[in-house]
Amino acid sequence: MSNYLLSLAIWIPIFGGFGVLVAGSLGDDSKARATALLVAVAGFLVTIPLWTGFDVANGGMQFVELQTWIPRFNINYHLGVDGISMLFVLLNAFITIIVVAAGWEVIQNKVAQYNAAFLIMSGLMNGIFTSLDGVLFYVFFEASLIPLYLIIGIWGGPNRVYAAFKFFLYTLFGSLLLLIALMYLFIQSGGSFSILEWHKLPLQLGPQIWIFLAFMISFAVKVPMWPVHTWLPDAHVEAPTGGSIVLAAIALKLGAYGFLRFSLPIAPDASHELSSLVIGLSLIAVVYIGFVALVQSDMKKLVAYSSIAHMGFVTLGFFLFSAIGIEGALVQMVSHGFVSGAMFFCIGVMYDRVHSRQIADYGGVVNTMPKFAALFMLFSMANAGLPATSGFIGEFMIILGAVKLNFWVAFAAASSLIVGAAYTLWMYKRVVFGDVANHHVAEMSDINKREFAILGVLALCTLGMGLYPQPFTEVMHASVNELLNHVNISKIH
Amino acid sequence: MFDNFVVPDLLPAAPEIFLAVMALAILMIDLLVKDSRRTVTYLLTQLTLVGCVLIQFGTSTGEIVYTFSNMFVDDLMSDLLKLFLYVTVFVVMLYSRGYIIERPTMNKGEYYVLTLFATLGMMVMISANHFLTIYLGLELLSLSLYAMVAMNRDSVTSTEAAMKYFVLGALASGLLLYGMSMIYGATGTLEITGVGERLLSGGVNKSVLVFGLVFLVSGLAFKLGVVPFHMWIPDVYHGAPTSVTLFIGSAPKLAAFAIVMRLLVNGLITMAADWQMMLIILSVLSMAIGNLAAIAQTNLKRMLAYSAISHMGFMLLGITTGVVSGDARYALNAYSSAMFYVIAYVMMSAGTFGMILLMSRAGFEADNLDDFKGLNKRSPWFAGVMLMLMFSMAGVPFFVGFFAKFSVLQAVVAAGYMWLAIVAVLFSLIGAFYYLRVVKLMYFDAPADETPIAAGLDMKILVSVNGLAVAGFGLFPQMIMSLCAYALLRSL
Numbered sequence: 001m002s003n004y005l006l007s008l009a010i011w012i013p014i015f016g017g018f019g020v021l022v023a024g025s026l027g028d029d030s031k032a033r034a035t036a037l038l039v040a041v042a043g044f045l046v047t048i049p050l051w052t053g054f055d056v057a058n059g060g061m062q063f064v065e066l067q068t069w070i071p072r073f074n075i076n077y078h079l080g081v082d083g084i085s086m087l088f089v090l091l092n093a094f095i096t097i098i099v100v101a102a103g104w105e106v107i108q109n110k111v112a113q114y115n116a117a118f119l120i121m122s123g124l125m126n127g128i129f130t131s132l133d134g135v136l137f138y139v140f141f142e143a144s145l146i147p148l149y150l151i152i153g154i155w156g157g158p159n160r161v162y163a164a165f166k167f168f169l170y171t172l173f174g175s176l177l178l179l180i181a182l183m184y185l186f187i188q189s190g191g192s193f194s195i196l197e198w199h200k201l202p203l204q205l206g207p208q209i210w211i212f213l214a215f216m217i218s219f220a221v222k223v224p225m226w227p228v229h230t231w232l233p234d235a236h237v238e239a240p241t242g243g244s245i246v247l248a249a250i251a252l253k254l255g256a257y258g259f260l261r262f263s264l265p266i267a268p269d270a271s272h273e274l275s276s277l278v279i280g281l282s283l284i285a286v287v288y289i290g291f292v293a294l295v296q297s298d299m300k301k302l303v304a305y306s307s308i309a310h311m312g313f314v315t316l317g318f319f320l321f322s323a324i325g326i327e328g329a330l331v332q333m334v335s336h337g338f339v340s341g342a343m344f345f346c347i348g349v350m351y352d353r354v355h356s357r358q359i360a361d362y363g364g365v366v367n368t369m370p371k372f373a374a375l376f377m378l379f380s381m382a383n384a385g386l387p388a389t390s391g392f393i394g395e396f397m398i399i400l401g402a403v404k405l406n407f408w409v410a411f412a413a414a415s416s417l418i419v420g421a422a423y424t425l426w427m428y429k430r431v432v433f434g435d436v437a438n439h440h441v442a443e444m445s446d447i448n449k450r451e452f453a454i455l456g457v458l459a460l461c462t463l464g465m466g467l468y469p470q471p472f473t474e475v476m477h478a479s480v481n482e483l484l485n486h487v488n489i490s491k492i493h
Numbered sequence: 494m495f496d497n498f499v500v501p502d503l504l505p506a507a508p509e510i511f512l513a514v515m516a517l518a519i520l521m522i523d524l525l526v527k528d529s530r531r532t533v534t535y536l537l538t539q540l541t542l543v544g545c546v547l548i549q550f551g552t553s554t555g556e557i558v559y560t561f562s563n564m565f566v567d568d569l570m571s572d573l574l575k576l577f578l579y580v581t582v583f584v585v586m587l588y589s590r591g592y593i594i595e596r597p598t599m600n601k602g603e604y605y606v607l608t609l610f611a612t613l614g615m616m617v618m619i620s621a622n623h624f625l626t627i628y629l630g631l632e633l634l635s636l637s638l639y640a641m642v643a644m645n646r647d648s649v650t651s652t653e654a655a656m657k658y659f660v661l662g663a664l665a666s667g668l669l670l671y672g673m674s675m676i677y678g679a680t681g682t683l684e685i686t687g688v689g690e691r692l693l694s695g696g697v698n699k700s701v702l703v704f705g706l707v708f709l710v711s712g713l714a715f716k717l718g719v720v721p722f723h724m725w726i727p728d729v730y731h732g733a734p735t736s737v738t739l740f741i742g743s744a745p746k747l748a749a750f751a752i753v754m755r756l757l758v759n760g761l762i763t764m765a766a767d768w769q770m771m772l773i774i775l776s777v778l779s780m781a782i783g784n785l786a787a788i789a790q791t792n793l794k795r796m797l798a799y800s801a802i803s804h805m806g807f808m809l810l811g812i813t814t815g816v817v818s819g820d821a822r823y824a825l826n827a828y829s830s831a832m833f834y835v836i837a838y839v840m841m842s843a844g845t846f847g848m849i850l851l852m853s854r855a856g857f858e859a860d861n862l863d864d865f866k867g868l869n870k871r872s873p874w875f876a877g878v879m880l881m882l883m884f885s886m887a888g889v890p891f892f893v894g895f896f897a898k899f900s901v902l903q904a905v906v907a908a909g910y911m912w913l914a915i916v917a918v919l920f921s922l923i924g925a926f927y928y929l930r931v932v933k934l935m936y937f938d939a940p941a942d943e944t945p946i947a948a949g950l951d952m953k954i955l956v957s958v959n960g961l962a963v964a965g966f967g968l969f970p971q972m973i974m975s976l977c978a979y980a981l982l983r984s985l
Contacts, residue, residue: 139890176918
């Protein structure tokens with residue numbers, strides 16, 4: 001059983017998703033919802049042993065599964081997790097439950113397909129985080145575009161078609177270059193698609209730089225890094241609440257994860273060579289995009305831009321090449337999964353009641369929705385990086401790491417704490433405080449039990465991780481050290 | 494006077510002989526069958542194809558066998574391609590059944606007999622080891638297809654398409670013949686393996702040979718439908734009755750691949766440096782024009798025509814990368830990837846045209862893109878099938894189209910043509926756009942008409958199986974991949 005945990009984590013949601021479609025066509029919408037929740041919970045339960053049974057002293061791959069898949073090209077069904085990927089499998093399975101719950105009453109159109117798309121995507125993304133074979137990774141990586149394309153296009157806002165196409169073509173462009181890089185490595189390694197073998201493959205600087213650039217375009221689009229970030233605000237604004245949550249909480253992590261699994265260990269010399277490029281782009285994302293967020297009038301766009309800024313922190317942390325930087329970035333990724341998911345859910349809660357995302361249409365929400373306002377406050381603070389919330393830990397670690405590298409890099413990164421506080425709290429002030437702005441706000445009812453439960457769980461995660469990050473960081477140490485071993489040893493001989 | 498007459502070994506050609514006899518028999522039997530009982534003809538046709546499959550299995554030796562004075566060859570490559578050919582034609586006939594019953598002008602015995610003759614032509618092409626055999630098969634195929642395109646004789650577009658097809662097809666045959674005669678002039682033989690041997694032994698006039706090669710490649714390009722010899726494809730696909738488009742858009746690709754292999758690889762491999770350059774140009778142009786022009790189409794059949802052009806261009810990449818500066822190490826890998834690509838493409842193409850037939854009914858052709866609007870509301874299942882087919886065509890995993898692109902691309906990268914791989918993926922990115930648009934119409938738009946799909950149960954099952962095969966072979970592509978590799982290993 002424990003040997004197949006990862007396969008279960010991948011295939012329970014995927015087959016469950018098809019099951020939801022069947023349940024939806026045989027029964028009614030409520031059957032589809034119930035099945036979806038069941039599948040999501042089952043999918044989460046099978047991932048829990050990954051954490052409880054995880055050996056923190058082992059920096060290598062655990063729960064490994066290896067089957068031949070396509071011997072013609074030596075492609076294997078090779079799965080495994082280490083301290084870097086394990087948390088994301090759990091986060092993904094957890095967020096899937098949140099998403100199914102978040103669409104419970106809101107989605108009334110094609111309920112079965114909605115839930116099935118999210119479940120299938122969840123399974124595919126678990127596949128991305130656990131693949132140890134290049135082609136298997138790529139297959140999951142690209143296949144996960146299909147459900148999200150449909151989610152944005154079917155249940156999205158007025159401009160959904162444009163957003164769906166932009167999302168799909170942008171990310172496909174990136175992944176096609178990744179495919180060529182994978183094939184090049186296949187040839188260079190004498191016919192192996194094993195990612196772990198590629199980590200040991202000696203390469204000259206020239207090829208390393210090309211590989212690094214191909215990887216970088218692919219992952220930078222996914223992260224997204226400035227200047228290839230423009231698809232994200234469009235996708236977020238048009239996507240339904242569930243889509244935004246998955247996009248921010250999980251999909252953005254895929255690109256960052258790719259940097260850790262591919263770019264850094266496979267092309268370490270190129271990574272060092274080009275680190276100033278990545279750090280520069282990250283700082284632009286952190287500072288400039290922070291200011292862009294400040295002027296947004298649409299709440300979803302504001303949080304979308306703030307996501308880009310937070311992911312800028314993550315890529316910055318990676319390219320400090322130190323344990324504290326990479327661990328900080330990983331903590332930041334997990335934290336951002338909770339916080340941004342919660343922020344988008346909060347906006348969704350308000351949107352369901354008023355049908356507007358414009359900040360100007362709100363004001364004085366605290367008067368009609370006190371419970372909601374309190375929870376929203378917590379997540380806004382976490383988004384701004386307030387100590388004692390999870391948002392603080394990661395950013396603090398990354399800034400610490402950056403100081404060691406260069407004071408001005410750390411200074412620029414730290415300035416975002418101020419900008420981040422400014423745009424988040426200013427938005428919060430305009431939406432929540434003040435007098436009741438109009439009759440729409442006056443008619444808003446406070447969150448119901450379902451919404452309270454979702455926000456409550458997310459709040460516990462945010463606070464728990466902020467107050468006691470130890471369980472999260474301890475699983476990372478060994479794997480991050482293993483990664484640094486690969487990154488800090490030159491492959492050029 | 495019969496002293497020199499040796500009865501050739503007929504066994505390697507047994508499926509061809511069986512099919513020819515059956516086609517003639519069906520032609521006669523059909524005269525006795527009333528229009529209302531055409532099912533008899535249909536069943537006999539399908540039985541013939543099943544019989545061919547059985548005979549093919551029964552007579553296959555796995556060795557390379559020449560017969561009819563080396564004019565005809567039976568090897569594993571031809572066995573495999575012919576088996577896929579029978580299956581494809583069988584499926585095509587199944588798909589077309591409902592369509593032609595609803596259109597009485599087409600439901601004639603000739604339709605079935607012409608299909609069988611076209612199949613025979615393709616079989617001869619696949620097994621040809623002689624320029625004349627190739628030409629014989631090609632003309633048998635082409636003449637049958639011209640007539641089939643014009644089958645719906647009251648339709649102006651069909652007649653126009655048939656005329657265009659005939660004129661351009663004749664021109665292409667002329668080019669091919671001219672090229673063959675030049676090569677004959679240079680080498681003194683019409684036998685394909687013989688040409689290969691003469692070239693190896695040297696002393697051949699290179700300029701005449703290259704001159705002939707240019708015409709040969711042009712003729713092949715016409716038949717494959719790659720740019721700049723693609724003009725007939727959109728018109729014929731669009732103008733022909735959909736069931737005939739389905740036929741033209743699927744099975745002949747297998748035969749075209751076979752004659753490219755026979756002529757260029759079996760015969761002219763020593764000239765690889767020359768024809769590879771030509772194929773690269775044809776291939777890049779096809780991917781460019783095919784993908785860009787497909788975006789502008791509003792008719793689904795025309796869109797698929799341009800998509801076929803781009804797919805054939807992509808397939809040529811595989812053939813292009815077999816020999817790198819005289820080194821044939823990658824040949825098997827490259828040619829088998831192209832073969833896998835063709836088979837995968839035929840599978841997807843048959844499914845897509847099958848969807849059009851499924852949506853059509855008497856007096857209504859569902860061949861406009863807008864006819865697919867809101868399909869998800871009308872039938873979520875068939876919208877799902879079309880979704881799989883479209884993403885497969887676009888080369889998105891987990892569908893067979895992805896592994897087709899994957900295997901060709903890895904051959905290109907292995908041969909060191911990195912720039913070619915990048916060009917190919919960039920054009921498939923452009924290609925993804927118009928496949929996505931079909932998905933958009935089905936899922937994001939409201940339906941224009943709400944009528945449920947009226948097709949028969951057999952049709953529905955077949956389209957479903959076809960769609961699931963595209964997904965199934967995408968999850969487990971190993972079987973076909975290794976079959977292709979093994980067949981070529983034993984045949985080259």
